[in-house]
Amino acid sequence: GESVGLHLPTLSVQEGDNSIINCAYSNSASDYFIWYKQESGKGPQFIIDIRSNMDKRQGQRVTVLLNKTVKHLSLQIAATQPGDSAVYFCAENGELTGGGNKLTFGTGTQLKVEL
């Protein structure tokens, strides 16, 4: 079956450095991806999304890159702060009957920001 997965389970970065979190997907028909941030004890929170007709999308301190050739996307966080410490999930968005979206999540990457 199709899957969405992450390369690294844990990423440690120094405060102020840039962070890069990677995600591989296997369904070549996937056309929409979302990055979520999940802090301890909380539900996932939407960060940024990207559609397959784009290679790059920027938000506030975050950038998502999509490489359809190798079915890979990444989340870049500029000037990482302690508040960025969380688990980051990429999710593949597939359509459901009646509209709406079935989000297929990867395992996640734990980002740890060291002071």
Add this chain to the structure above:
Amino acid sequence: GAGVSQSPSNKVTEKGKDVELRCDPISGHTALYWYRQRLGQGLEFLIYFQGNSAPDKSGLPSDRFSAERTGESVSTLTIQRTQQEDSAVYLCASSSLDSLDEAFFGQGTRLTVV
């Protein structure tokens, strides 16, 4: 309330007992999702409700799992004859018809089956 609310926050139950988990979506959100998150893993889709349409139950792992939703309001997820492998965080999310792509999650219910 302003966000998706789930209750209880934590639930410890004995193997074989039934449990019922509750989700109050954001007011006006027509779509509601249930997900399961095992320790250290990503989220598994369980079920999706959209308005008065028939729910998409394709993610329910067994017939011990069921969910109900009345109109566009509260939803309950029921697990019958709980097993230890049911231990997980159960997350609920809702989204509006205008923005089905962005789902807002509750804080989850942590279920522990002993």
